[in-house]
Amino acid sequence: MERRKLTKEDIDKVRNIEGFPIGTDEDIIALSDAPFYTACPNPFIEDFIKEYGTPYDEATDDYHREPFAADVSEGKNDPIYNAHSYHTKVPYKAIMRYILHYTEPGDIVFDGFAGTGMTGVAAQKCKNPDRDFMLQIESTQENVKWGERKAVLCDLAVAAAYISANYNQGFDISGFEREAKRVLDESMKECGWMYETTPPNNHQETMFGSGNAVISNTVWSSVLICPNCGKDFVFYTEAVDESGKIKSKIKCPHCGAETTKNQAAKKEEVIYDELTEQTITRASQVPVFKIYRYAGKKYEEPVNEFDRDVLQKIDAIPLTGKDIPAVKMLFRDGKWGDIYRSGYHKGFTHTHHFYTRRNLLVLSAIYRSINKCEDLRLRHMLLFALTGCMSRLNRTNKWLPSLKMAPGPISGIRCMGDS
Numbered sequence: 465m466e467r468r469k470l471t472k473e474d475i476d477k478v479r480n481i482e483g484f485p486i487g488t489d490e491d492i493i494a495l496s497d498a499p500f501y502t503a504c505p506n507p508f509i510e511d512f513i514k515e516y517g518t519p520y521d522e523a524t525d526d527y528h529r530e531p532f533a534a535d536v537s538e539g540k541n542d543p544i545y546n547a548h549s550y551h552t553k554v555p556y557k558a559i560m561r562y563i564l565h566y567t568e569p570g571d572i573v574f575d576g577f578a579g580t581g582m583t584g585v586a587a588q589k590c591k592n593p594d595r596d597f598m599l600q601i602e603s604t605q606e607n608v609k610w611g612e613r614k615a616v617l618c619d620l621a622v623a624a625a626y627i628s629a630n631y632n633q634g635f636d637i638s639g640f641e642r643e644a645k646r647v648l649d650e651s652m653k654e655c656g657w658m659y660e661t662t663p664p665n666n667h668q669e670t671m672f673g674s675g676n677a678v679i680s681n682t683v684w685s686s687v688l689i690c691p692n693c694g695k696d697f698v699f700y701t702e703a704v705d706e707s708g709k710i711k712s713k714i715k716c717p718h719c720g721a722e723t724t725k726n727q728a729a730k731k732e733e734v735i736y737d738e739l740t741e742q743t744i745t746r747a748s749q750v751p752v753f754k755i756y757r758y759a760g761k762k763y764e765e766p767v768n769e770f771d772r773d774v775l776q777k778i779d780a781i782p783l784t785g786k787d788i789p790a791v792k793m794l795f796r797d798g799k800w801g802d803i804y805r806s807g808y809h810k811g812f813t814h815t816h817h818f819y820t821r822r823n824l825l826v827l828s829a830i831y832r833s834i835n836k837c838e839d840l841r842l843r844h845m846l847l848f849a850l851t852g853c854m855s856r857l858n859r860t861n862k863w864l865p866s867l868k869m870a871p872g873p874i875s876g877i878r879c880m881g882d883s
Contacts, residue, residue: 465508465515470498478505483620486795495622497844501629503622516614517572532565534604548627548852550580557597559586564601569611578617581628587613588632630848635841643842644849647833655826658778662770663758681755682767683863684820687748688714688728692721696731700752730807739783739790739816746811751775778822786828791815818858827857 470493478484485492485504492503499508538555540546545555563573563586575583591612593601602608617632619625659679685700695718703714703725713722731748751767792814793800800813811817816824830850837843855861 465499465512467500468498469493470496470502474498474502474507475504477507481505485622487622495626497629497633497840500633501625503625506618509616512614512616513572516570518570529566532562534561536561544585544631545582548580548631548848549855550624550627553580554582556582556585556589559583560590560593560597561601561605563587563590563613564608564610565605567613569609569613572614572616574616574618576618578619578628579621579624581615581617581624581631584615584617584628584632587615627848627851630844633841635845636839639839639842640845643837643839643846647830647837647846650833651826651829654829658774658822658826660774661754661756662768664763664765677756677758679754679756679771680762682751682771683753683755684749685752687731687750688725689731690716690718690721691723691727691729692716693719695719696748698750698752699725732810737814737817739788740814744811744813744817746817747807775822778825781821781825783816783821783824783828786825787832788816788824788828818860820859823857 472489472493475489475492483505487503495503499506499511502508536558538558540553540555542555542557545553559582563583567573569590573583573587575581578584590610593610598610615632617625617628619628661677661679663677683700685698687696688699689696693716695716697717699714702717703710705711710725712724714724714728715722732745733748734743734745736742737744751771753764753766754771755762755764757763793812797813799806819827827850831847834843834846834850837846
């Protein structure tokens with residue numbers, strides 16, 4: 465099938481289908497890449513089936529398969545699998561086993577709850593599997609016929625359909641590499657200084673521009689109030705021991721009284737949110753240390769005055785006029801979802817509240833640069849690469865001590881992926 469433009473007339477054919485997305489026709493058309501992917505029920509499925517399907521004939525059909533009965537276990541370290549995160553994701557190699565057993569090359573596979581489209585990836589990979597995987601399958605399954613299967617993938621979640629489409633559609637790899645380099649270069653020119661830091665041993669000169677002393681992560685900590693003296697202290701500084709574990713008792717650095725995290729209240733701050741033009745009250749957090757690279761090596765050091773000066777300069781940059789959306793969480797007022805926790809999510813009412821100011825500015829710069837790409841397919845793939853990083857770039861990303869072997873994430877300490 466050849467690519468075509470989705471029109472309002474096409475959309476009208478499916479507008480009354482249950483699950484039609486909330487959004488304008490213009491936005492649906494802009495997000496779609498018809499006929500292979502549409503951000504609404506796809507009006508071209510019938511055409512796809514006619515082109516690739518085989519009419520069923522009961523008189524001649526001799527299809528038969530014994531039930532697939534085998535233990536299936538696949539790891540989640542495959543680079544294709546890890547290209548974009550999503551909950552309830554299944555490794556495509558596990559799905560390939562079932563497709564190879566139940567279908568023939570050229571068959572159409574339908575997945576009505578497609579999620580990120582791993583079924584589609586599996587159907588395509590049946591044509592050119594990894595050699596080790598191919599040998600493994602042929603040693604455990606009989607009558608395996610290698611060859612591509614076609615896939616029809618559907619999901620009510622627009623985000624899932626978007627991820628699935630980009631996983632399964634082809635694109636110009638060299639063109640993507642060229643455009644990705646352009647986006648990175650433009651974004652670095654605009655925002656690179658935000659990651660500048662001092663080299664090891666607290667040298668005063670900075671080495672940004674020569675490839676040294678560049679921050680990859682900044683770790684932020686909650687600030688607590690001592691229930692005994694009423695003064696505040698940084699949770700990370702007083703509560704985390706050298707192994708990265710939380711002490712059972714926290715000693716107030718001001719009065720010496722012992723307390724616990726649950727007994728100490730969180731310090732709050734009132735800020736003006738220029739995107740919503742409202743003041744919000746939220747838990748106070750401060751940067752405590754940075755993870756950065758210098759001359760090819762990784763270092764961890766406390767945040768210093770130079771770093772705090774950079775953050776102050778970032779705070780002075782306005783967010784308005786930079787294509788940063790101010791969307792209510794789940795489009796709701798008040799408690800915005802099942803995972804809402806009173807106190808914990810206080811002040812988090814809109815999507816941009818989940819990002820530091822630095823990350824908002826950088827993501828905005830990257831987004832604006834991506835939108836300069838004139839090729840629709842490449843633009844979608846660039847956005848796919850960007851959204852694939854989002855899970856590591858927001859305030860929900862808890863810190864794993866030393867980013868090495870660790871007892872687990874520490875509540876109250878956040879590692880902002882500022883790279």
